[in-house]
Amino acid sequence: MTSTAEAEQLRRALDDFAGTTPAAPLRMERILWAVRRRRARRRAAGIAAGCGLLLTPLALLAGAGGPASTTVSPAAPRGAAGPRIVGPGEKITVGRGITMRLTEDGRQCVRQPGEIEPFCNRVAGPGSGGANKFTLSWDQNRRAILTGSFGGTITPAQVVVRTRSGSYEGRLVTLAGRPDWGAWYADAGVSDASPADLEKSPAFLRSVTLYDANGEIIAGYVGTGPEPNAIGGMSLQLTGALTGTPESP
Amino acid sequence: MKPVLDDDGDFAQFATTRWNRLLRIAYMLTGDFHDAEDLVQITLVKVCDHWRRLPKAEIDLYVRRALINNHRSRLRKRRVTQFLTSLVPEPAHHGHTETAEHRVALVQALDSLTVRQRAAVILRYWDDMSEQETAEILGCSPNTVKVHTRRALAALRAHPALAAYAPILTGEMP
Numbered sequence: 001m002t003s004t005a006e007a008e009q010l011r012r013a014l015d016d017f018a019g020t021t022p023a024a025p026l027r028m029e030r031i032l033w034a035v036r037r038r039r040a041r042r043r044a045a046g047i048a049a050g051c052g053l054l055l056t057p058l059a060l061l062a063g064a065g066g067p068a069s070t071t072v073s074p075a076a077p078r079g080a081a082g083p084r085i086v087g088p089g090e091k092i093t094v095g096r097g098i099t100m101r102l103t104e105d106g107r108q109c110v111r112q113p114g115e116i117e118p119f120c121n122r123v124a125g126p127g128s129g130g131a132n133k134f135t136l137s138w139d140q141n142r143r144a145i146l147t148g149s150f151g152g153t154i155t156p157a158q159v160v161v162r163t164r165s166g167s168y169e170g171r172l173v174t175l176a177g178r179p180d181w182g183a184w185y186a187d188a189g190v191s192d193a194s195p196a197d198l199e200k201s202p203a204f205l206r207s208v209t210l211y212d213a214n215g216e217i218i219a220g221y222v223g224t225g226p227e228p229n230a231i232g233g234m235s236l237q238l239t240g241a242l243t244g245t246p247e248s249p
Numbered sequence: 250m251k252p253v254l255d256d257d258g259d260f261a262q263f264a265t266t267r268w269n270r271l272l273r274i275a276y277m278l279t280g281d282f283h284d285a286e287d288l289v290q291i292t293l294v295k296v297c298d299h300w301r302r303l304p305k306a307e308i309d310l311y312v313r314r315a316l317i318n319n320h321r322s323r324l325r326k327r328r329v330t331q332f333l334t335s336l337v338p339e340p341a342h343h344g345h346t347e348t349a350e351h352r353v354a355l356v357q358a359l360d361s362l363t364v365r366q367r368a369a370v371i372l373r374y375w376d377d378m379s380e381q382e383t384a385e386i387l388g389c390s391p392n393t394v395k396v397h398t399r400r401a402l403a404a405l406r407a408h409p410a411l412a413a414y415a416p417i418l419t420g421e422m423p
Contacts, residue, residue: 007374010402013355014375018273020352024286026268028261034294114322116290 034116082157083172083182092173094185095139100147102175108149108183113140123149124181131181132219136188136205144188146170146208151181154219156210161186164204260300263308264293270376271316277371278320278364280356288323292316307385313376314386317368324364358408366401369394 086092088104097113106124111117123131134148146161148170159170170186188205209220268289275285292315296303303311359367365387372378372386373394380391387394 006402010370010374010405013351014277014371017352017355018277018375021273021276021285022282024272024282026265027290028264031264031290031293031297034290035297038294038298114291114319116287116294 030116083174083179085176086173088175092185094147095137095141095143095145095187097140098137098145098147100173100183100185102173102183104175106181108147110135110147112137121149123151123183124178134208134221141190143190144204146186146188146205147183148185148208149181149183150210150219154210155179155212156184156218157213158211158215159184159186160209160211161188162206162209163188164206165189260297264297267309267312271312274313274371274376275316275320277359277375278317278367280360284323288316288320291323292319295319310382310385313372313378314388317364317386320368321364354408358405361408362401362404363397365389366397366404369397370401370405373398 084092086102089101092100094100094110099111099118101109101118103109103120106122107120108123109118109120112119121133131149131151132154134146136144136146139145144163148159150156150172156172159172161168161170166189168186168188170184172182172184174182207220207222210218212218271289271292272285275288276282279285279288292312295315296308296312359370362370368387369383372383373380378386380394383394384391387397389397
């Protein structure tokens with residue numbers, strides 16, 4: 001049973017802890033900007049859904065009346081198309097709610113669902129040290145999404161991710177005129193592990209392999225590590241580094 | 250200045266008056282100031298987005314519920330590698346407890362609790378919420394709140410970090 005004195009002691013201890021909170025201004029303009037963006041996104045999604053509903057019957061009718069010999073070209077292998085070239089700051093949607101941008105000063109910025117500020121990793125330029133890393137996370141559809149970066153001596157032509165559920169090819173992204181560094185992303189399908197089961201990440205992800213233009217392995221990650229980082233007993237999202245001498249995946 | 254959203258005046262007043270308290274709750278929940286600031290901002294964005302439909306009489310309960318739910322959701326999706334350093338910055342003034350080590354011990358002990366236990370303790374013992382209000386915020390029954398609180402206090406009493414913090418929660422009242 002909690003005594004009144006004990007409750008008072010705890011209250012004072014918590015009060016003391018709360019009193020150490022650094023002062024921070026309320027940034028109302030940022031909150032209102034984020035709200036406007038959420039509403040605009042919802043409106044756009046509603047319009048897209050409405051257009052889809054209107055156009056689907058038309059497409060079905062057109063398909064039923066079209067020539068029988070119409071062929072559907074198979075999806076081209078994504079890696080064959082080469083890296084996707086983007087402009088500095090251009091938004092790349094890599095999963096539902098996860099976006100990535102490359103900046104002119106050599107950073108790869110990834111914004112996770114629900115976050116206002118993206119997390120930026122310096123890949124090229126002064127102070128870089130973040131090249132050849134990757135992050136595994138889950139998007140809002142519970143799909144496993146990998147985002148990574150490359151630079152230095154490693155310039156891949158293809159990225160392949162192997163998970164417990166299969167192999168997936170990633171997509172390389174570079175800035176126009178800057179093939180020496182860049183990023184990649186891969187959708188590794190729906191994971192049976194919930195985001196709460198991040199401890200299972202190493203078991204879920206079998207390997208990440210980067211190949212050069214000749215099909216030779218130039219970097220990779222294999223196996224059961226790295227261990228998820230822990231803080232306060234909570235598991236964090238899996239991050240890993242790609243080495244130049246991976247074992248055969 | 251851009252045109253404001255509908256009802257923004259009300260919301261701005263609400264956010265301004267609640268900001269400091271919410272920031273402190275978030276800081277006690279997360280143990281990290283930057284996380285706390287982020288958490289309160291995200292929560293206020295969501296609250297503002299639904300502002301017109303929210304029952305204003307229960308807005309304080311709603312915003313705390315949103316804060317705790319967002320905190321739990323963020324824990325599930327954490328990405329950034331962090332390192333445990335000194336958990337609490339040096340205070341500008343001395344409070345009721347004697348030293349910064351005591352606060353570090355308290356933070357370590359709070360870290361050993363589950364999110365719901367930690368939230369229950371903060372809401373009940375710092376935010377002065379009743380059992381009924383805490384239950385509404387956590388989305389459970391008052392009896393469950395009692396259980397969370399009892400287990401949290403037991404864990405705090407038993408935590409080795411609090412051994413040096415004897416007067417608090419060890420039953421050795423001064």
